Amino acid sequence: MAVSPFAEQIEQTMATLREQQAKIAETTKELQASTASVTSKDRMITAVVGAQGQVVSLTFHTTGYRSMAPAELSKALTDVLNEARADMGAKVMESMRSFEGLGEMLRNSMTGGTELDELLAPLQAMRPSAKRDEARYQAKRQEEFRG
Structure with missing residues (x-):
């Protein structure tokens, strides 16, 4: 199997x-x-x-x-x-x-990189908070970089 x-x-x-x-x-x-x-x-x-x-x-x-x-x-x-x-x-x-x-x-x-990722991508992009979460994540990473 x-x-x-x-x-x-x-x-x-x-x-x-x-x-x-x-x-x-x-x-x-x-x-x-x-x-x-x-x-x-x-x-x-x-x-x-x-x-x-x-x-x-x-x-x-x-x-x-x-x-x-x-x-x-x-x-x-x-x-x-x-x-x-x-x-x-x-x-x-x-x-x-x-x-x-x-x-x-x-x-x-x-x-x-899987079929699951491809399947979920449109659903994740439709989340109202997806762009806000991404912007918050990027801001946090930038702040960590600055130390």
Whole structure:
């Protein structure tokens, strides 16, 4: 018994989805174990933060902080913590970048270039919101590009 092209396409899409789910799970596990560490310019303080920006540790390498004014110490701590959080955020964004377009890729794998796509095209074009949705999608993509 022959397998229909559509059934074969669904199976390929499901295999791709399972593969992506495994990659997402692995990336999540790696990020949960990941940290970012920053040492102040004067080498007095090191801050380590976790994947969700939580403070894992603060290390004072000298006793210079004892003679600092409270506002000065506060600024030094805030600066090192914010820099560590920014570094961690960059790590998270970089890890997630490989999943950009996943939804669109899966959608296209189900309908792109098939008889079904050709059949649905006139119906999709008739949707009142089709042009508005496309314009909104293009605007969002342009905004993402600008950063």
